[in-house]
Every structure is written in C-alpha cells, then in structure tokens.
Amino acid sequence: MFRCKQFVxxxxxxxxxxxxxxxxxxxxxxxxxxAHILDIGTGTGIxxxxxxxxxxxxxxxxxxxxxxxxxxxxxANVAASPWPTKITVQHTKLSDLAADNAFDFIVSNPPYFEQxxxxxxxxxxxxxxxxxxRQTVSLTPVNLLSFVAETLTRTGExxxxxxxxxxNEIIDMAAELGLFTNRIxxxxxxxxxxxxxxxxxxxxxxxxxxxxxxxxxxxLAIRDEAGDxxxxxxxxxxxxxxxx
Numbered sequence: 001m002f003r004c005k006q007f008v009x010x011x012x013x014x015x016x017x018x019x020x021x022x023x024x025x026x027x028x029x030x031x032x033x034x035a036h037i038l039d040i041g042t043g044t045g046i047x048x049x050x051x052x053x054x055x056x057x058x059x060x061x062x063x064x065x066x067x068x069x070x071x072x073x074x075x076a077n078v079a080a081s082p083w084p085t086k087i088t089v090q091h092t093k094l095s096d097l098a099a100d101n102a103f104d105f106i107v108s109n110p111p112y113f114e115q116x117x118x119x120x121x122x123x124x125x126x127x128x129x130x131x132x133x134r135q136t137v138s139l140t141p142v143n144l145l146s147f148v149a150e151t152l153t154r155t156g157e158x159x160x161x162x163x164x165x166x167x168n169e170i171i172d173m174a175a176e177l178g179l180f181t182n183r184i185x186x187x188x189x190x191x192x193x194x195x196x197x198x199x200x201x202x203x204x205x206x207x208x209x210x211x212x213x214x215x216x217x218x219x220l221a222i223r224d225e226a227g228d229x230x231x232x233x234x235x236x237x238x239x240x241x242x243x244x
Contacts, residue, residue, distance in 0.1 A: 002046070004240045006053055007081040011044045013073045018046050020222060021161060021187075021197060022109050026050035027237045028185055028199055029159035031059065034105030038151075039063040040094060041139065045074030045087070047107050050240060052083040055105075061087040064097060066139075094139060094147055104156035106148055110139050141166075141173060148202070149177040158202045161187075164195040171200075180206040183216040190223040190230075 002009040002018040011017045026047045031037055031054055039048040042063035051061055063078075065071045071091035078087045090097075141162065148158045158179065162170050164186060171181045179202045186195035207215070224230040229244075238244045 002044075003242055004049075005242055006240075007049050007077070009044045009046050009049070009077050010073065010080075013069045014044045015067070015070070016043050018044055022046050023237050023240060024185070024187060024220065024222075024233075025107065025109055025159060025161050025199055027240060029107050029201075031055040031105045034156070035059050036101075036103045037061040037105045037107070038101075038103040040106065040108035040144065040147075041065055041110055042074045042089065043070050043109075045077040045089065047109060048074065048087050048089070049077065049081055049083070051105070051107060052081070052086050053239070055086075059086065062090065062101075062103075063087055064090045064092050064094065066093050067091075094143065097147075101151055102153050103151055104153045106152055106156070106158045108144060108158075108160045110141070110144055110160055110162070141170060145170075145174050145177050145179060149179055149204075152179075152204060154204055156203065159200065160202075161197050161199045164198045167198045170198075174200075174202055178204060180204070181215060182207045183218070185218045185220055187220045187222065189221070190227075191221045191225070195219070 002011060009018055031051050033056055035056070035058060037051050037055060037059055039051065039061065042048050042065045045063055048061050048063035063074055065074065068091050071089055075089040078084055078089055152158055167184070174181055181200055181202050183201035185199040187197045187199065188195045220232055220236065221230050222233050234244045
C-alpha cells in the first residue's frame with residue numbers, strides 16, 4: 001500500500017510498483033487547464049490519480065494498460081479515490097485506442113529496459129507481466145511518440161521519461177514526428193553522480209527562440225550530501241508525499 005496525501009494506491013496485483021521516477025514525473029507534469037487527459041501504461045493508476053488531483057474539476061482522464069491485472073488494480077484504486085468519476089480505466093493496447101481521440105494532455109512512464117541479448121539470469125527470473133511492464137518490446141519509443149503526434153492537440157503537452165543515455169535519441173525521434181521538446185528535467189540520485197533519467201515535456205509548438213542548445217533544462221538531485229531527500233525534491237513532490 002502506497003499512501004499519498006489525498007489518495008491511497010494498492011499495488012498488490014501490479015508487477016511494477018509505485019517508484020520515485022513515477023512520483024517525479026507526476027509531480028513535474030502539470031495538466032493546467034487540460035480537459036482531456038490520457039495516461040498511457042497506467043499500472044497502479046498512480047499517474048492518473050496525480051493528474052486528477054492537479055487538474056481542473058471538469059477534466060476527464062483516460063488511463064490505459066495492456067495488462068488486465070494492472071487495469072483491474074488501477075480501477076479499484078480509482079474507485080477508492082476522491083475522483084471515481086473523473087478517471088476511466090481501460091484494459092487495452094495503445095494501438096486499439098479509438099483513432100479519433102484527441103487529448104490536450106498526455107503522460108506516460110513507458111517501458112524502457114531493452115531486452116538483454118544473450119543469457120541473463122536476472123531477466124530469466126522476470127515474469128512475463130513484468131517484462132511487458134518494463135521492456136520496450138511492448139511499447140517502443142517510436143510507437144509511443146507516433147501515437148502522441150497523431151492524437152495530441154495543437155496546444156497540448158506530452159510528458160514522459162527515458163534513460164538519460166537516450167536523451168538526444170528521444171529528442172531527435174520526436175522532432176522527426178513533429179514534436180518539439182521544450183523542457184527537460186535531468187534526474188540524478190545525488191550531486192556526486194550524473195543524471196540517470198530524463199523527463200521530457202513535448203508539444204507541437206516550439207517555444208519562441210528555442211533550439212536544441214537553448215531549451216529549458218532543469219536538474220534534480222533526489223538526495224543531498226547527508227543522504228536525505230533534497231529540498232528541491234521535497235518541494236517538487238510536496239503535494240503528494242505524506243512525509244513532506
């Protein structure tokens with residue numbers, strides 16, 4: 001059970017539990033006036049619930065997952081939340097979502113571990129469900145970005161995260177599909193180590209005077225020198241974490 005300030009997430013039946021990356025993504029992503037919101041690969045429903053807390057009262061949120069167990073778990077978490085009618089959970093593939101949908105805000109914590117080539121004891125121990133949840137074979141970056149390019153409204157925003165090592169690749173891939181990366185957040189465990197993941201904010205409109213070298217770049221260290229949560233991390237996630 002993962003408890004936030006305004007809702008509780010039961011994750012017993014989900015392969016992928018709530019983690020720090022999801023909390024950072026959901027805290028940094030601001031739906032603002034978004035009325036039609038989509039959470040791709042909802043898992044426990046954590047991001048959909050975070051968007052429900054932050055969005056306007058009239059917003060409608062669609063949360064999808066390819067795994068039936070995750071969709072059932074997310075549905076139960078939504079039903080027990082303060083927003084049971086604001087969020088609709090669907091057990092469906094992204095490719096099966098109605099093509100005529102249009103969203104002005106999309107968020108996704110996509111799978112990003114490539115399948116390991118050759119023998120790997122760690123991967124052999126993974127369940128098929130966990131592989132679906134974390135490996136890019138179930139939802140490749142190009143498939144995700146292509147869907148976003150087709151369904152995001154002209155003024156909408158898309159938030160996602162990928163390993164820092166793929167930052168330039170993701171930015172270039174998005175640009176080829178007509179999506180501009182206007183802001184990025186580089187996340188590191190502490191100031192002694194480099195970034196391990198990048199959070200992206202994309203849209204179909206490029207910020208004025210923005211280019212590859214001058215986009216809005218932010219940095220976040222999760223821990224401070226003493227090993228405690230940093231003040232920046234606390235400020236970012238304060239709306240959700242009970243301990244903050």
